[in-house]
Amino acid sequence: MAQALSPLYPQGNNAGNHHAVHPGSVQLHAQVLSHHNEPVVVVQPPVSRPRAPLPDPEPDYMCYSIFTTLCCCICLGAAALGYSKATRKANGAGQRAEAASNSQTALILNHVGVVVGFILLTLYMLDTFYFNGDLLPF
Incomplete structure (x- = not known):
């Protein structure tokens, strides 16, 4: 049931040609399409870990x-x-x-x-x- 995703840049003779991939030739996975059959971009939020307070802090006076x-x-x-x-x-x-x-x-x-x-x-x-x-x- 899962469809294989085609690569954005084809391998082989056309690897250096950026115009070789046509928009109609890219197949999107069913989970990537919204209910209107429009592509959805999924972005993972950046991981930022706040530093823990110092165990023996400097005096602040x-x-x-x-x-x-x-x-x-x-x-x-x-x-x-x-x-x-x-x-x-x-x-x-x-x-x-x-x-x-x-x-x-x-x-x-x-x-x-x-x-x-x-x-x-x-x-x-x-x-x-x-x-x-x-x-x-x-």
Whole structure:
């Protein structure tokens, strides 16, 4: 009952000639034809396997980034928050190299933000208590 499918490109003398197959000479299997006798294209969806989260994820320093943003330096803390979020996303996607890079950048930004905040706080306190507000314009 099953019909043999003819090859799209015939073998032998006409193998290099792409015009050798005529549309009427191709026989389609009964399962390939729809109920209107029109050819149906069956496409298998691509296989994409998401990577599993890392078993020992890189630290994301999210709490440290929030502290830096709220208490020390808002600009550097906000940048550190972005890298902390990217670290979490990379950890969840199983991308260790990207997670490690983002984690290291977040840590450096947090350290610099705390130092900048400490320097600004020290300058403000010196200006307020030692110089009686004459040194800094704010």
